[in-house]
Amino acid sequence: MANPTLSWERVGKRFYRTFEGYHMQWAVHVAESHLAVAPCGGAIAVWDRTDVIRAGVARRAQIAIYSGSGRLLATMPWDLGQITGASWSVNDELMVLAQSGVARKYTDFAGNFVQLRLPEPVTHVQWLPDGFVAQSEEKWTLVTDFSSASFLQIDLPTQVLDWVAVPADPSSGRDHAVIATAESAILYTFEQKQHPLSIEPLLSLKLSPDNMWLMGQRDGQIYIYGTDTFHEEYRFDAFHNPATWVGVAAVAALEEEDSLSVLDLNSQERLTLEFENAVSIYSEVDGLRVFSDYSHDFFAPVPDVVTETFRLGSRAPSAILLNCIDLLEKKSPQANENLSVIGISALPGAVDACCVAAAAELDPRWQKKLLRAASFGKSALNLYDSTLYLDVMEKLRIANTLRSEKVGMLVTVHQMDMLGPAKVLRRLQALQCYGEAIAVARVLKCPVETVYIAWACHQIQSNVDLEDAELEQLLAATLDNVLGISYVEIAQNAFDEGRPKLARTLIDREPQAQRRVKILLRLHEHERALQVSVDSGNVDLLFYTVLSLASNAEVSLPQFYRLLGDKRTAIEAYKRLCTLQPNAKETVHKFLYQMDLVVDDINLSFTEACVEPEIEPKHMQLVTVQKRFAELKQTHFESQATAEFVALLALQKQLESEFEMPFANLSASDTVVALLNISQTNRAQKVANKFHISDKQFWWLRLRSLVSRREWTDLLEFAKSKKSPIGYLPFYEQTLQAGNLEAAGAYVDMCTNVDYKERVQMYLKTNQRDKAIELARKLKDESLVPGL
Structure with missing residues (x-):
């Protein structure tokens, strides 16, 4: 392979090179067309320069969208008259502004768009990453949201020579602004503030691709200012024609349609490039795109590391390391000697330089050779961090995929880094290169x-x-x-x-049921959505679905009730949701009535009565509930249970008036305990009999009541009153737990249903050691008593 420096052009101390991109597939006459080129190798919008309003009628035109290789992606009809300008947003959406003041943003290549109309016709436009600033006869209008009819305006000063829109800078807190030059230069913000600038009255104002520099022209001279202070930094004798940035290293202007003049800003020397056909140029952050009827090339300064690596006669470590590959191909032992010339200390830097140079190359052959050189250098190092090497390999694999003629993205690695993985994948999808997008996603380890x-x-x-x-x-x-x-x-x-x-x-x-439900709701498949949420068993999803349907204005109340139908879980979910709303009782009762759920309605009334704190209204509500239960054959048990509850409440009302203490909201057992606690044993027994509390349960309640009141004599009399239905072991255990060992000991001999070993332990626990020894000796098992 011939040394790439042979095709480089030297301007001062810097070299420039042209990467031949694509032989264009389009049938576009560049000289007769307007082009809007998306940055970083994106799509190209083309419309004819002759599409103007004639005889007051807009001739129907179209905007064609091409890939970087000239592959037609889409055509979109345009019927809004003459186009003032077009550009691409940061999300690759085509923004077009007509002279009539109508602006469109096409959200995809299928022709879908959002549109707005400015208050007045426009004469000029400057584009921002997320919108534009349009000039009319009297005002500048800022648009950053195409879906809104509101925009900011500032008055246009008289005798404006030229102006440029300045994007917002979050780091400095600066919002979108306009720099205009007339007799003096002023920065106008859309907050109605003006800041005089020390800038000459200039024409053809242009911001650099990185927005760090402002270029203006006057009388064949170029003036360059830093956008941080807007103080003059450079002044050159240059061109009379409007100039364009070449990255930030140079500026260029078309002297003729087929002749490009380049001025290197470092050396102030010039280079002239001649072309076979008319060309159109567009600035990039690291170079210049050149379009003709037949080609798409990229002109850029050569990075210093690439210059040092490829320059003829270079003794840079990376150049020596690259030469090793030629020697290896010749099987020359001098390849290893070259490593010694580089030296072990400089070898890591040489490897890194070869990696960086490979990343800057667009020719796969030189990429491979540089990476082979880096790999050869790595092999001679015991310790080397291969992160850069692997990173460059990955990026080149992606970049070469993007540069293929099918994809048509003539990008540098630097531009690809600016785009980021997500935007690269979106572009590939927009270009309908799905196989390439999948391959790139897998390299990037993206979903x-x-x-x-x-x-x-x-x-x-x-x-x-x-x-x-x-x-x-x-x-x-x-x-x-x-x-x-x-x-x-x-x-x-x-x-x-x-x-x-x-x-x-x-x-x-x-x-996933959750995803299915949400899409079904969006598609108005309400019944299926509800059934899926019920079948999923996901309570949260069921609540979400029911709430969505209940609050859907397109679903009437009868329709909603029909959707619930016999889905019991959905009905319960809706009942629960209703209780969280104001006037919940009325809403739920109305719902149950409409659904003919009579039993559910009565059950709800029963629940509401149970939570009523006052005994009188609770009693009245339960009487009504009992009558409603009695009217239905299938709720016979519920009717009887409610009747007992009503009787209990009536009794509790009587007891409250009689003993002047609270009995309301107690269960039947708790009512018995309350009576036992005030020594109303007979009344307690009557209540127990009336509400079917068994003897065993009553004995337990009285036992615990006497123990809790420490009435040991009454407890013993109660135990001896008649045969205990619960035995006597509970008396022993409850008394022992209460801490009265003497009282507990009285029940040991009464516990006839325990074996002798347990009885011995019971004697010991109640300090009746003599009885424990006597029983142990009687049964000839003295080991039961410690110390014998």
Whole structure:
């Protein structure tokens, strides 16, 4: 391979080179067309210069969208008259402004757009990353939101020579502004503030691609100012024609349609490039794009590390290391000697320089050779951090994919870094290069699901002649092999394209119930959404679905009730949601009445009565509930239980008036305990008998009551009153737990149903050691008593 320096052009101490990009596939006459080029190798919008308003009628025109290699991506009709200008947003959305003041932002290549109309016709426009500043006869208008009809305006001064829009700078707190030159230069902000600048009255104002420098022209001279202070930094004798930035290293101007003059800002020397046809130039952050009818090339300064590596006769370590590859191919032992010449201390730097030079190359052959040189140098080092080497390999793999003729993104690695992985993938999808997008996503270790979703949506939009079943099979053949794929967006796209049947089929393939429910709700498949949420067993999802349907203005109340139908879990969810709202009782009762859920309505009334704190209204409500239960055959048990509850409340009302103490809201057992605690044993027994409290339960209640009041004599009398239905062991245990060992000991001999070993331990626990020894000796088991 010939040394690449042979094609370089030297200007002062700096070299420049032209990368031959693509032989364009388009049939565009650059000299007769307007071009809007997206930065960093993006798409190109083209419209004819002759599309003007004639005889007061706008001739129907179109805007063609091409890839960097000239592949036609889309054509969009334009019927709004003469175009003032067009540009691309940071999200690769085409922004177009007509002289009539109508502005459009195309959100995709399918022609979908948002549109706004400015208050008056415009004469000129300057573009911002997220909008534009338009000039009319009297005002500048700032637009940053195409979906809003509100915008900021400032008055236009008289006799403006030229002006430029300055993007906002969050780091300095500066908002969008305008720099205009007339007799003096002033920075106008849209906050109605003016800042005089020390700038000459200039023409052809242009910001550098990095917005760090401002260039202006006057009388064949170029003036350059820093945008931090706007003080003059450089002044050169240059061109009379409007100049364009070449990165930030040089400026260039078309002297003729086929002749480009370049001024190096460092040396102030000039270079002239001649072309076979008329060309159009567009500035990039690190170079200049050159378009003709047949080609798309990239002109840029050569980085210093590349110059040192390739320059003939260079003794830079990276140049020597690169030479080793030629020696290795010749199987010359001098390759290893060259490593000694470099030296072990300089070798890591040489490896890094070869990596950086490879990243700056657009020719894959030189990329490989430089990386081979870096790999050879790495092999001679015991310790070397390969991060840069691996990073460059990964980036070049991606960059070469992007530079392919099919994709048509003539980007440098630096431009690719500026775009970032997400935007690179979005561009590939917009270019319909899905295979390349998947390959790039895997190299970047990014999720590929979004690429497959974009591919599926494109298939739905483009295969209009396929039946739903055929299209489903086409999609399933690819998507079924993709783990974690979501069909939500694909189904939505199918619905939007007029394929509701296909959308429903695709929703059934969605594995996550939550996603299925949300898309079904969006597609107005309300019944299916509710059924999916019920079947999922996810309570949160069920509440979400029911609430969404209940608050949906498109679903009437009768329709909502029909949707709930016999879905008991959904009904319970809605009842629970209703209780969280004001006037919940009325809402739920109305709902249950409409649904003919009589038993549920009575149960709700019963619950409401139970939580009523006052005994009188609770009693009245429960009487009503009992009557309603009695009217239904299927609620016989509920009627009896409620009747007992009503009787209990009546009794408690009587006891409250009789003993002047609270009995309300106590259960039957608690009522008995309350009576026992005030020594109303007979009344307690009557209550127990009336409410079917068994003897065993009553004995337990009285036992615990006497123990809690420490009435040991009454407890012993109660134990001896008659045979205990619960035995006597509870008396012993309850008394022992209360701490009265003497009283507990009285019950040991009464516990006839325990074995002798346990009885011995009971004697010991109640300090009756003599009885424990006597029983142990009687049964000849003295080991039961310690110390014998």
